[in-house]
Amino acid sequence: MNRGISRRHMLGWGLGAMAMSNRIFAAEAGGFPVKPIRFVVPFAPGGSTDLLGRIVGRHMFPKSGQPVVVENVPGAGGNIGAAQVARAPADGYTLEIGSMSTHAMDDGLYHNLAFDPVDDFQTVAMLAFVINVIAVSSKLPVKNFDELLAYIRANPGKVNYSSGGIGSHNHLTLALLAKVANLDIVHVPYKGGGPAVSALVRGECDMFAGGASLLLPYAKSGQVRLIAVTEPQRYEGLPDVPSVSETIKGFKVTNWYGVMGPKGMPADRTELLNDEINRITALPDVAERYKTLGMVRDPLKPAEMHAMLEADRKLWSGIIKSMSIKPE
Known part of the structure; x- marks a missing residue:
C-alpha cells in the first residue's frame, strides 16, 4: 500500500535517525561494548539463524573494536542454546538469534522446558521476516x-x-x-x-x-x-x-528471526542494541543481501516485538494442541 509522506514525517524520521546515531556514538565512547558480544545461534551452522547472526554481527559497533562471536549451540529444537541465554548475565553481552520456532512454537510442544520462552527473555530487535x-x-x-x-x-x-x-x-x-x-x-x-x-x-x-x-x-x-x-x-x-x-484456502504460515537477551537487561542497553541492529538492517549492502535472500526488514521496538511474540505464542499453542504433536 502506498502512503503519502509529508515533510513533517520526513523531519521526524530524520530527527529519529540522528537521535539513534547519537545514542550509539555515546555508548561506544562511554564504554559499551568493552568486550566481545556473543551471539548464540541455537541451531547448527548453515541455517537462516546462523546466516543472519553473521550478517548482522560483522557490522556491530564498528568503532568499539570489539567483535561479535557467533556460537552455534544446536539441539532440542533450539532449546539448549536458548536456555544458555536465559541463564546468562543480563548485561547485553550474551544474546540469542531467536526465531518463531524457539520462542513462539516450542512453548506448546515442550512441557518441561527449563525456561519460559517469552517471560525469561528480553526482546531486543527484529532481524527479518523470512519468505x-x-x-x-x-x-x-x-x-x-x-x-x-x-x-x-x-x-x-x-x-x-x-x-x-x-x-x-x-x-x-x-x-x-x-x-x-x-x-x-x-x-x-x-x-x-x-x-x-x-x-x-x-x-x-x-x-x-x-x-x-x-x-x-x-x-x-x-x-x-x-x-x-x-x-x-x-x-x-x-x-x-x-x-x-x-490451492488450500486460508493456509498461512509466516516466519521471523530476532535478537533476544536474558530477562532483566537494563532498558537503556536494550534500547541501544535495538538502535544498532536497526541501523545495520537499514545499511544498503545488508538491504541488498536481504533482498537476494527473500528476507524483509521490520525495525520493531522491543515492546512491539514482545507483543508480537505473545500473539504468536498464543496462536501456535492452539495449533500444536489441535495437531497433538509431541516431542520424540
Whole structure:
C-alpha cells in the first residue's frame, strides 16, 4: 500500500535517525561494548539463524573494536542454546538469534522446558521476516504443488520431509499442511536447518519447508524445486511460485528471526542494541543481501516485538494442541 509522506514525517524520521546515531556514538565512547558480544545461534551452522547472526554481527559497533562471536549451540529444537541465554548475565553481552520456532512454537510442544520462552527473555530487535518456501528434491517426480499433493496421496507414508528438529518451524509448517490437506508424510528431524536442507539436496529426503535464503541457491542450480510459498500471497521475488493458499484456502504460515537477551537487561542497553541492529538492517549492502535472500526488514521496538511474540505464542499453542504433536 502506498502512503503519502509529508515533510513533517520526513523531519521526524530524520530527527529519529540522528537521535539513534547519537545514542550509539555515546555508548561506544562511554564504554559499551568493552568486550566481545556473543551471539548464540541455537541451531547448527548453515541455517537462516546462523546466516543472519553473521550478517548482522560483522557490522556491530564498528568503532568499539570489539567483535561479535557467533556460537552455534544446536539441539532440542533450539532449546539448549536458548536456555544458555536465559541463564546468562543480563548485561547485553550474551544474546540469542531467536526465531518463531524457539520462542513462539516450542512453548506448546515442550512441557518441561527449563525456561519460559517469552517471560525469561528480553526482546531486543527484529532481524527479518523470512519468505517461507516449500521445496522438493529434484528426484521427486513433481513439478508443482498440485502434482505434489497428488503424488503424496498416491503414495501414502512413502514421502518424507526433513526439518531442523522436533518443533522447528520447518517441522510444524509441513505438519500443519499434512493435517489440513489430510496427507500421510513422514517427518525426519535434523539438528538445524542447514543439515535438513543438505538432506533434501542429496535426495535423502523428499520435502522441506524453510526460508528462501536456504533454498534459492539450490533451486538455481536445479538441485531442488520451489513448489509453493506459505505466505498468503505470492512473493514478488518469486512471481512464478504460487502460494499454498491458492490451492488450500486460508493456509498461512509466516516466519521471523530476532535478537533476544536474558530477562532483566537494563532498558537503556536494550534500547541501544535495538538502535544498532536497526541501523545495520537499514545499511544498503545488508538491504541488498536481504533482498537476494527473500528476507524483509521490520525495525520493531522491543515492546512491539514482545507483543508480537505473545500473539504468536498464543496462536501456535492452539495449533500444536489441535495437531497433538509431541516431542520424540
